[in-house]
Amino acid sequence: MAKTKRTIKRSGKIGSVSRKDVRAAVREVGRARSASTGRFVKKPKR
């Protein structure tokens, strides 16, 4: 059986979504909020 890409980081926690996924989602939503409210948004590297 092929390995699933995602791993369970904490037994019994949040199904198949890892901590890393949660962290990424938090960052993404936070950035979107900052952009919409005009607060500081980190510039992309050139």
Place this chain on the structure above:
Amino acid sequence: MASQDYDHNVFINCPFDEPYQGMLYALIFAVYDCGFKARCALEVDDAGSVRIENIVELIRGCRFGIHDVSRTELDKDNDLPRFNMPLELGLFLGAMRFGSSKQRQKHSLILDRERYRYQKFISDIAGQDIKAHEDKAEVAIRRVRDWLNSSPVDSDVTKPGARKMAERYERFMSELPDLCGKLHLDTDELTFNDFTTILEEWLVYNEW
């Protein structure tokens, strides 16, 4: 169990029904935002174990306990009161009274809708720290914040004000649907563990 965990664990003893969910989320948020960790019977999903044993173990592992007795009232269907919260409060107070020296260091915060309502159904708890939350999340946050701020743990760290904390809670709750969407979760199906995992990461990204 590490002593540091014990000193920062807060046992949440409250109703788990849907109408109470907003209040439960507010209590959990305030606990985490003060730098503590919320523990609750909902985190244990083991049908094979005896529920009261899980609760006893949780109480053993928590120096702090928040007990909301506001829903101690007659059930509309059977005219009987719901006594789980007072029962678990009794267990917690028993550990404080008869436990080891470590257990005797416990602190409890008892919440109700109105400050003196408890006198009508559980008057023996007079003398404990009993506060009213008025069924309002922001008031509950203030009660938890002020209580943990005056605790002997992390006493050299002043917790941010309750109003700011309530604002942060509002912001977190406004972002929660988007967060759940990205994680393929439904907000109305979030488990206690889902909620605390998301909250822990949100607090890392949204420091004071």
